[in-house]
Amino acid sequence: MSRYTLDHAERTHIAELAEKLLVNHQPWRPLEAVEALRAEAEELPVGLRRFMATARLDEDAVITVANLPVSADLVPTPISWQAAAEATAGAVDEVTLLLCASLLGDPFSWANQQGGRLVHDVIPSKGMEDSLTSASSETQLTLHTEDVFHSCRGDWVALMCLRNPDNVGTTISGIPAGVLPAENVELLRQDRFRFYPDDSHIASLDGVTPSLALTDRPYEQAGVLFGPAEDLYLRIDPDFTTAVPGDTEAEQALRACEEALAGATSSVVINPGEAVFIDNYRLIHGREVFTPRYDGTDRWLKRTSMVRDIRRSYVHERSRSRVLG
Template identity: 50%
Template sequence: MHKLVLTAEERESIDALIDDIVAADENWDPMAAMEHAAEAAPSLPRRLRAFLAQARAAESDVTIVSGLPIHPGLPPTPGGWDLAAKSGAGHREEVALLLCGTALGDPFGWESQQDGRMVHDVCPAPGMEASLTSASSAKTLSLHTEDVFHPCRADYVSLLCLRNPDAVGTTVTRVGSLDIPAPLRDTLRESRFRFYPDDSHTGTSHSAGAAGGAGNPSDGTTGPVLFGPERAPYLRFDIDFMSGEDATAADAITATQEILSNAADRVALEPGDAVFIDNYQVVHGREPFAARYDGKDRWLKRLNISRDIRRLYAGGTNRSRIVPA
């Protein structure tokens, strides 16, 4: 884990960049905000730029920037991402995340997720307490690769904390910390697993603890769980949205879930903390919590970042940062 704590002076200079971008965008246009953020990112404090460049070059698995500006006039936590989108709450914080995100790579969004918005809201929504999406609260969000089904899923999933009054933990397991027995490792390296689009894309709704969301086999894509260099592999896993192609592969999923859970660390994000989770080396999830829907609930902004947007353009039909899944 790598962490940088910004000074008050650095925070003020980031705030000034945000002022300029918000002022330039009278009618908030997220795509324009992203472009302005990309132009302004070279003006971020030198220490922050160096830290993010180093994280990228060294393939840091969990990278935290602490002390980003959160506006004192932040509105109450909305009761779900759709309400957040309508009210436009937290634009300044979206810009803060875009500034860091464009310093690390190429931000993008999915057409099928949160109305095709680039920056997502992660906040509890009434009726979704037990869902398998980020809107859940009462149930553990199990350790997962973000958008596990997609060959061009994010290289980093980033989360900026606006509120987290109960210090609810984001859970992370780093593949580098695992000791996987050789026979299991061999199975995981074979293309014996099928990965499915999750409920945040399909609009269907499964509950945690039920059968999970593994869909019609024809919807899935197959591949291995572990891939890449033998000694420093990458990982692709989401127990709720994958299945084994045979009984051994199914057993391997159960065994791996146990190993991942036992190795989990937790990061309780505080307002102004942004975490950049390497989506190839780390699976992440969330501890359960009690949503109150009183405007003070936990609230994060989320941004997907690719290290090379062309991987997505090459498989698509146009060069849009909002990509069909």
């Protein structure tokens, strides 16, 4: 975990920079501005840039930037991501998040998630309380790798908080050292697991929970664990990961892995003005349950995902696009 708290002057500087860039990029369309914002990120305070450069090289699992400016005239929390998109709510905060995110990686989106938007709104929505998407509230959002189904999933998931009045925690876990037996680790590295798209990638635009059965969805077959032996990378979302049907050994190893991860769970409360960048290779994340208010004061996060190099997805997509799929 590493943390950088902006001082008053740095915070004011970022607020002014984000306001100026928003004016220069009207109408605000993040996908059209994102490349220009990478260059503008060189205007961010040098202390922040040095911090992010070091955290990136060290592969810090959770990187927090605190005391970021949040819109002075922040509107009430919209009722859904669709309403937020319609109103371009929190646009200046999207600029701030994209500037900071650009210091680590290249933000991208998915054509079929939140309508292809580069910056998502994480907001509790009526009717979605028990869904398996970020619009849920009353049901725990299970610990997951973001976009587990895809080999071009992000290296980081970035969450910037605009409101969190009830201090709802974001849950986090990773593979604890020495807990999984070596033979399990070897098995979990093998291509004996299937990764399916989650409901946010299937949901229709009106947000209705999809009925498409897991096994009717396209999947990638790969290992759950990969990468450096001393500091394993992982890929898992219990709701959307299975062993290859009939492979009971793989099934058991998957369960053991899930139990190890559940046992290593901690929680962080992301406060307004904090942006948290979670290493999507080293950690999984989720969210505690909470009771939505639906009165404009609800928890509200801005979210984006970044890859370390967008060219990885250009190769996959055969197209120079920030929107995948």
